[in-house]
Amino acid sequence: KQEVTQIPAALSVPEGENLVLNCSFTDSAIYNLQWFRQDPGKGLTSLLLIQSSQREQTSGRLNASLDKSSGRSTLYIAASQPGDSATYLCAVYGGSQGNLIFGKGTKLSVKP
C-alpha cells in the first residue's frame, strides 16, 4: 500500500529565507506527483505537477524535484515571503482507483 510522508510537519522561517519541504513515498510505481497549497479553511490550490518521466518542474519561486527510484520529492521555495504561509501537501498518483494519495502536509509559517 502506497504511503506518503511529509517532513517536517511544521516549519517556521524568517522572511527571505530559502527553504525545502520534503515528501517521500513507499512505492516508486507512480504516474506523477502533485504539490498543493492549502490556506486555513480553504480548498487546495495546485502548485506543480511532475510527471513520472520528469525530474523537476518550476513555477516562479517554486521548484519541485522528483526522484522516483529513491521515492522522494522536494519543494524548494526561494526568497520566502509571509504570503507563502500555508500548509503544503504532497500527493502521488498510484492508487488502484486512479486517485491521489496524500501526505499529511507541512505547515509553513514565514515571519516578517
Next chain:
Amino acid sequence: NAGVTQTPKFRVLKTGQSMTLLCAQDMNHEYMYWYRQDPGMGLRLIHYSVGEGTTAKGEVPDGYNVSRLKKQNFLLGLESAAPSQTSVYFCASRVPEVVYEQYFGPGTRLTVT
C-alpha cells in the same frame, strides 16, 4: 468556466439526519472523486466514479452513498449522519489521460452534533 463547484459550503447536522453534498464540474471530465480531510489524517478517498452511471468504493466508504446520474454531477449522501462524519469534504475531477492532474472544488465543511 467555473471548474469544480461544491454545494453547500457549510452545514451543521444533528446525529441521524441525512443530507446530500453536490459536486459539479464543467470540464467534461470522466473521473470524479470524493475525499474527506480530517486533522492529522490527511485527505482520504471516500468514493469515486470513472464515468456516468458508475461508482466505486474508496478507502473510507462506510456511512456514505454516491450517485453519478449525469456526467457533470457527483453526489455524496449521508443517510444517517454521525459525529465521526464531521469533516471537510472535497470533490475532484480529472480526465483519463497520462497527466492525471486532478482539479479540486472549494470544499464543504460539515459538522455533525
